[in-house]
Amino acid sequence: MNIVVCIKQVPNTNEIKINPETGTLIRDGVPSIMNPDDKGGLEMALRLKDQYGANVTVITMGPPQADITDRAILLTDRKFAGADTLATSYALAGALKSLDYDFIIAGRQAIDGDTAQVAPEMAEHLGLPQVSYVIDLKYNNGLCTVKKETEEGYQILEVPAPCVLTVLATANQPRYMRVKGIMEAFDKDVEIWTADQIDVDPARLGLKGSPTRVKKSFTKPQKSPGQVYEVDAEEAVGIIISKLKEKFII
Amino acid sequence: MEKSDYKNVFVFAEQRDGVIQSVALELLGKAHELAGVLNEKVVAVLPGHNITRHAQMLIEYGADEVICIDEPELKDYLTEQYAQTICQVVDKFKPSILMIGATTIGRDLGPRLAARLTTGLTADCTRLEISEEGELMMTRPAFGGNLMATIMCTEHRPQMSTVRPGVMQKMQRDPERKGNVINFKPEFDKSKFLVRLVENVKVDKGKVDITDAKVLVSGGRGVGCKEGFEKLQALADVFPNAEVSSSRAMVDAGIIDHDRQVGQTGKTVRPDLYFALGISGAIQHLAGMEESDFIIAVNKDKFAPIFSVADLGIVCDLNKVVPLLTTRLAAEIEKK
Numbered sequence: 364m365n366i367v368v369c370i371k372q373v374p375n376t377n378e379i380k381i382n383p384e385t386g387t388l389i390r391d392g393v394p395s396i397m398n399p400d401d402k403g404g405l406e407m408a409l410r411l412k413d414q415y416g417a418n419v420t421v422i423t424m425g426p427p428q429a430d431i432t433d434r435a436i437l438l439t440d441r442k443f444a445g446a447d448t449l450a451t452s453y454a455l456a457g458a459l460k461s462l463d464y465d466f467i468i469a470g471r472q473a474i475d476g477d478t479a480q481v482a483p484e485m486a487e488h489l490g491l492p493q494v495s496y497v498i499d500l501k502y503n504n505g506l507c508t509v510k511k512e513t514e515e516g517y518q519i520l521e522v523p524a525p526c527v528l529t530v531l532a533t534a535n536q537p538r539y540m541r542v543k544g545i546m547e548a549f550d551k552d553v554e555i556w557t558a559d560q561i562d563v564d565p566a567r568l569g570l571k572g573s574p575t576r577v578k579k580s581f582t583k584p585q586k587s588p589g590q591v592y593e594v595d596a597e598e599a600v601g602i603i604i605s606k607l608k609e610k611f612i613i
Numbered sequence: 614m615e616k617s618d619y620k621n622v623f624v625f626a627e628q629r630d631g632v633i634q635s636v637a638l639e640l641l642g643k644a645h646e647l648a649g650v651l652n653e654k655v656v657a658v659l660p661g662h663n664i665t666r667h668a669q670m671l672i673e674y675g676a677d678e679v680i681c682i683d684e685p686e687l688k689d690y691l692t693e694q695y696a697q698t699i700c701q702v703v704d705k706f707k708p709s710i711l712m713i714g715a716t717t718i719g720r721d722l723g724p725r726l727a728a729r730l731t732t733g734l735t736a737d738c739t740r741l742e743i744s745e746e747g748e749l750m751m752t753r754p755a756f757g758g759n760l761m762a763t764i765m766c767t768e769h770r771p772q773m774s775t776v777r778p779g780v781m782q783k784m785q786r787d788p789e790r791k792g793n794v795i796n797f798k799p800e801f802d803k804s805k806f807l808v809r810l811v812e813n814v815k816v817d818k819g820k821v822d823i824t825d826a827k828v829l830v831s832g833g834r835g836v837g838c839k840e841g842f843e844k845l846q847a848l849a850d851v852f853p854n855a856e857v858s859s860s861r862a863m864v865d866a867g868i869i870d871h872d873r874q875v876g877q878t879g880k881t882v883r884p885d886l887y888f889a890l891g892i893s894g895a896i897q898h899l900a901g902m903e904e905s906d907f908i909i910a911v912n913k914d915k916f917a918p919i920f921s922v923a924d925l926g927i928v929c930d931l932n933k934v935v936p937l938l939t940t941r942l943a944a945e946i947e948k949k
Contacts, residue, residue, distance in 0.1 A: 575766045
């Protein structure tokens, strides 16, 4: 069994702050982390490896941080720059075409963009079936039985390999990454693949291949804050009740 | 692709078990506004089985036309069945804009469609407007809500966006509204139907939809424990249509269920009244509630960021304020 896991390195968005004077993002000193949903995906792959002896490859468009996989591929090329989700998924699909896989596993979404689009778009480019929001997976003889989270509960779906699965961070408690393992990961040869090495039409890569453009970005206009009272509970309740009456809420 | 061939604002009318989802009606409200600017039609696309009877409701909420695709294969959502259907609708009717609710279904279907149609898709838009050139401007939060980005898709059609439930507002339902119903028959390539739905399980753990509540009594780290939330529930019980909700910290701590979480990774809410009790106001939380009509924040820390969006801020211990407020409010409402 061959499994490819797509991972992304993201800034820890919990630690991003806005410079109140310039209104821009302060990214300096914000640590990069492995995207939480991708950790769930990697753990799912590693459990399949434990169970069925799978061969696990990770592929990323940023530096890999995972250990205990068998192979690591870094897709990197200036031609990929400025890619939106469609162009990103196209490049990844181009690279995946030259790999053997039974499953392609990806995190549901990355915490920097939160789009959840790249994996389903990649599945479409590869002509593979997909199941998103996967929380559990059983495999038997070429057929996967997956549990998918929905708003109302869950679904059980059957999908034949090869397929693309997107996994939630909560799916599997990621194993503890041993310090030794991490050190080994640095030693492991990461294969660097460029645009010329993958099966793609260069016109569909990067900014050129992206249908969407960021027209502008801005920090949210702050609404003017209301009045703040530093009072005791008795007085606070009086203020709240009179405000609610004034607003006809009660 | 000839851009001028593409016209009208399409909405994917999501149904589950034959029930039209609220987000579809919200999107129709927005579509009506956008189509007004463009001087185009609002078209609802309704795939499912035995669903044609819902077409009139979609018209009453703003659709000028409803394209019904009534097939047994479309009874339950499956990616490929729905992707083939909507793709053929797009090829035939050529919409300029296609809006989809950012539900688990919409977020699975949207990207599959965008890749098949080779067009752009902007996820989780919070604002949609038409530019002077008649292009769709899609604004969405990025970096966990720290930054807003306005995205355009000027060279490809349709311009696609997903919008989370609760973000846009429905039109007032108008039972007199008239519109056309078109039945569309897709040609399926069944050899691609590889995923099979074995079981659709609804877990009834007293799930609530906090986006429907008029009043939300929301608690954060400052509430601390289950007993603290019981006090919040008592306050919520005073109002006729109120629910308890929470910040992410309390969900991660296992004190509150995820379906009650407000914020970037939870729900987007806009109730008439939002109590933020012991919530410091991380940007991810603010992103989910700052559109509420009236926000009352109670927090011991006078520098808490929640005060920057609160209409009324109280620097005080919520454990003292909440029980007293519950008693007084109950008495006030009793008087009426």
